[in-house]
Amino acid sequence: MSDWWKTEIVYQIYPRSFQDTNNDGIGDLPGILSRLPEIKRLGVGILWLSPVYASPNDDNGYDISDYRSIHPDFGTLEDMDRLIAEARRLDLRIVMDLVINHTSDEHEWFRKSRDPQSPYRDYYIWKPGVGDGPPNNWTSFFAEDCWEFDPASGEYYLHLFSRKQPDLNYRNPAVLREVEEIMRFWLEKGISGFRCDVINVLFKDSLDDGKKKLILTGSEHYISREGTHEILRTLRRDVLSRYDCFAVGETVFVTPQMGRDLCEPSRGELDMIFSFEHMETDQYIVKWFRRRFSPRRLAKVIARWQGELTWNANYFENHDQPRSVSRFGDDSLYRSASAKMLCVFLLSLRGTPFLYQGQELGMTNFDYESMDELRDIESRNVDKMLKRLHFPSGIRWRMMQKSSRDNARTPYPWTAGKEAGFTDGTPWIGINKNYSEINYDMEDRDPDSVLASYRRMIRFRAESPILLTGSFRLLRATNRSVIFERSLGGERRVTVLLNFTKRTIRPGNFAGKVLLSTAGTAEWTGRLLPYEAVILGGDDA
Ligand code: ISL
Ligand code: CA
Numbered sequence: 001m002s003d004w005w006k007t008e009i010v011y012q013i014y015p016r017s018f019q020d021t022n023n024d025g026i027g028d029l030p031g032i033l034s035r036l037p038e039i040k041r042l043g044v045g046i047l048w049l050s051p052v053y054a055s056p057n058d059d060n061g062y063d064i065s066d067y068r069s070i071h072p073d074f075g076t077l078e079d080m081d082r083l084i085a086e087a088r089r090l091d092l093r094i095v096m097d098l099v100i101n102h103t104s105d106e107h108e109w110f111r112k113s114r115d116p117q118s119p120y121r122d123y124y125i126w127k128p129g130v131g132d133g134p135p136n137n138w139t140s141f142f143a144e145d146c147w148e149f150d151p152a153s154g155e156y157y158l159h160l161f162s163r164k165q166p167d168l169n170y171r172n173p174a175v176l177r178e179v180e181e182i183m184r185f186w187l188e189k190g191i192s193g194f195r196c197d198v199i200n201v202l203f204k205d206s207l208d209d210g211k212k213k214l215i216l217t218g219s220e221h222y223i224s225r226e227g228t229h230e231i232l233r234t235l236r237r238d239v240l241s242r243y244d245c246f247a248v249g250e251t252v253f254v255t256p257q258m259g260r261d262l263c264e265p266s267r268g269e270l271d272m273i274f275s276f277e278h279m280e281t282d283q284y285i286v287k288w289f290r291r292r293f294s295p296r297r298l299a300k301v302i303a304r305w306q307g308e309l310t311w312n313a314n315y316f317e318n319h320d321q322p323r324s325v326s327r328f329g330d331d332s333l334y335r336s337a338s339a340k341m342l343c344v345f346l347l348s349l350r351g352t353p354f355l356y357q358g359q360e361l362g363m364t365n366f367d368y369e370s371m372d373e374l375r376d377i378e379s380r381n382v383d384k385m386l387k388r389l390h391f392p393s394g395i396r397w398r399m400m401q402k403s404s405r406d407n408a409r410t411p412y413p414w415t416a417g418k419e420a421g422f423t424d425g426t427p428w429i430g431i432n433k434n435y436s437e438i439n440y441d442m443e444d445r446d447p448d449s450v451l452a453s454y455r456r457m458i459r460f461r462a463e464s465p466i467l468l469t470g471s472f473r474l475l476r477a478t479n480r481s482v483i484f485e486r487s488l489g490g491e492r493r494v495t496v497l498l499n500f501t502k503r504t505i506r507p508g509n510f511a512g513k514v515l516l517s518t519a520g521t522a523e524w525t526g527r528l529l530p531y532e533a534v535i536l537g538g539d540d541a
Helices: 029-034 036-042 077-089 108-113 173-188 226-238 256-263 295-308 335-347 377-388 393-403 440-445 450-462 465-469
Strands: 010-013 046-049 066-070 093-098 147-150 155-158 193-196 246-250 272-274 286-290 313-315 352-356 471-477 481-487 493-499 513-517 533-537
Touching: 029 036, 029 077, 036 077, 036 440, 036 450, 066 077, 066 173, 077 093, 093 173, 093 246, 173 226, 226 246, 226 256, 256 272, 256 295, 272 313, 286 393, 295 471, 295 481, 335 352, 335 450, 335 493, 335 533, 377 393, 440 450, 450 465, 450 513, 465 481, 465 493
Parallel strands: 010 046, 010 352, 046 093, 093 193, 193 246, 246 272, 313 352
Antiparallel strands: 147 155, 471 481, 481 493, 493 533, 513 533
16 A cells, blocks of 8 residues: 555645534534535645544533534434545545543443443543542643542542543553554445544653653553553554554654654554654743744744654644744734745655644734633633632733634634634634734635645645655754755755745855745745745756
């Protein structure tokens, strides 16, 4: 089976915020179906849907209560079958979000596991407390304890995320068998792979206390342990290897070595992983404490990963991250220019590019004015924790504006009309007020829009063997410009030059034919306009 996932671009949809068709203010599967032509026109080949399974939505679908049914907010299994079939007709593949570190506490397994005599007890990690406290000192991803006391059984259960997301117990072979059946169910429906949620924390080596840390005390006992590698090899051998599909892992806190151990082909585990190190270059320890963005730091980390892994999953945005134009570009005067530059940066890297809905429009962070407009459980929990730590509300709100996951979850702006064409109802979360100048319809008609620039760059990449398969070499990384080369050996090479400033700069002695410019430069005269990206090459590039 060919590695088609190495040439295609993946487009992530957050279904809740994509397109509503039944006026309940929530995006749905018929909405995605109705927009397949627009997605096809972008030039991507694979759609990754964030979870659409049955869920109480404590973590917006990442808390699954039935893996084989569709949440009524999104539609039905028939809607899903129709979407898969229509996507295939348009030569688009569908990838689902596989969330198997935990289920919802409303999942049938968990409900049954509350009975200590049930065979499902061991599907989860139940422990008696120590003294009058929890079994250990671990802290969760969502700024809470990791253990929830269950008065009926007098024991605690582990949850690395919210208390409504109990962790599954992978020491129990029955759990792995259940997961394999879920994967087969979806692969038999014709999907082409999985994005595997926090996949490198599945196996907990021990439940001993962890070394006290500012975040995730206890994570040394579960990050990328050998038991998790065994699980991934089993899933590859028993399921994934039998289908024309790929698996990309969301792998928190991985080092390049851990990354290699998870996705080098010889390992027989994952095909690709999302690393996080480049997304941590503008923070102090945790994302809530932002530091000044440095193009140099970002580029150097990306360059290291380009060299360390055979193949990267490259991304700047997803449903958990702030908008890249607000974070790595300029979301006011140079919004359009910097969004186009970031597009060339991402799509010129070696690996599979992952775009997130709205990134192709140059969507910005939200413009909310207060906490009660936020929906994300992580943001709400962190705000409560910071309040307990006496952080002033102004500081807390500034932290939310910069780092809340809701920055990525504002509804997709289709038109300049009512509710940006997202819904005829009341949107589940506020729509950015700038939709009058940032929307699909307007950008679709404007040859100079961010959307038009994405379409050009996607086409250019698809026709460039050097960008699709060439090697990567960083030539320069400063806080003004980032310059790198992609080559196929010999003279077949292109140079990518990125201006990260609001000024025209002269990056020095580079020559070649302008193959692509985000600012309409036809002839290379040695200068880059504000936030301009230029790709130089020879005739054979
Ligand atoms: O918020 C984050 C990114 O800065 C991380 O802490 C994130 O929660 C972590 O990467 C795991 O994310 C995944 O699993 C979570 C879910 O809330 C996220 O949306 C999902 O991407 C639990 O399923
Ligand atoms: Ca709807």
